Amino acid sequence: MESNQFIVIYRPLPKAGRIKVYIPFQLKNEREKFKKLNTSFYHPTQKLWSIVHTEENWKLLQAIFNGIFTIEESVKKSIIPSKNLNESSESILIALKQKLILKAFSQSTIKGYCSALRPFLSFFEARELKDLSKEDIESFVYHQISKYKISESAQNTLINAIKAYYEHVLGRERTIYDIQRPKKSLVLPNILSQEEIKAILASVENLKHRTVLMLIYSAGLRIS
Known part of the structure; x- marks a missing residue:
């Protein structure tokens, strides 16, 4: 072969x-x-x-x-270095956080966007962000992917954070941030066999707990 x-x-x-x-x-x-x-x-x-x-x-x-x-x-991923931002960059994060709070974004989204935007601010610390082109931004995203092997999820969070800054803080038009995104992964569910389901239920000795599990499974209930 x-x-x-x-x-x-x-x-x-x-x-x-x-x-x-x-x-x-x-x-x-x-x-x-x-x-x-x-x-x-x-x-x-x-x-x-x-x-x-x-x-x-x-x-x-x-x-x-x-x-x-x-x-x-396997090659170990490079760790994105942590760097203290200057006063101007820190003020940008504060402005972004305020805008997202006013627009009722969730706390987890706000935290994720602010964290993702820090490397972007550090990378372009010596430049005016309002003057960056689409090509500048795409080059930065490519840099993060190629050097630090960030995941598809991290790529999308980074792009969304950049978009949020330009759209909500600087008030730019949405079309300006039409930058390349990774394709969304298609996840096919792994279904347990009847024998595996029977084994799971049989392993629970407490009748009340087994009844709860049988109800959850038979009704197709979700965690939420």
């Missing part, structure tokens, strides 16, 4: 939540096997599959891909 037809299993870092796997396009059967595994997930921007990181899953992957895989070391 040619080297480019081998499946690559990336050895997860100690605290990694998932095991990343590269499956060449032509290996359809192997890809279908992986898709049937519990907790399997596809990351479109990385073109990688993943599964929850457990010792059992690590051994399982090597077993089902026996003879057609290689193992590569």
Whole structure:
């Protein structure tokens, strides 16, 4: 088999939540096997599959891909350096927070936007933010993705934070911030089998607790 037809299993870092796997396009059967595994997930921007990181899953992957895989070391993400902002940048964060509060944004959104905007303010500390072009902003977002490997979720939070500043604080038109975003990941739910559901319910000895779980499952109730 040619080297480019081998499946690559990336050895997860100690605290990694998932095991990343590269499956060449032509290996359809192997890809279908992986898709049937519990907790399997596809990351479109990385073109990688993943599964929850457990010792059992690590051994399982090597077993089902026996003879057609290689193992590569995962590269640890770079940590975005923390830097104290100057007085002007701190005032921008205060102004953004005030605007978002007045517009009834949630506290978690406000906190996320202010945190995401700090590297942006630090990066352009010597420039006037009102004079930045769309290309300047996209270059910064690309810099964060390529250097620090920020996640799809972090990319969107960063872009939304920048948009919020220009739109709500500076009062710019919405069309100015039409910058490239990562494609949204499509998450397919992993459904438990009837046997797995029976095992879960049977493991609960307390009748009241078992009744509650049966009600939740049969009615399709959500956490909220």
